[in-house]
Amino acid sequence: MYGLLKALLYIFLLLQIIILPAYIWSILDRESYESFLLKGVSPLTQKSRNTILNERIQY
Secondary structure, eight states: OHHHHHHHHHHHHHHHHHHHHHHHHHHHOHHHHHHHHHHOOOGGGHHHHHHHHHHHHHO
């Protein structure tokens, strides 16, 4: 049981290390974050990239 809790804690910490800086960056400097997403080639960011481009077209 202790091993399971330890593993879950490590997974939670790893996710926080990856997600939290990106979230803070998107809040502090939205334009820089959007430019980074637009230049990214990862398929995971394709939806974000399309959303940003659609929002820019609407304005």
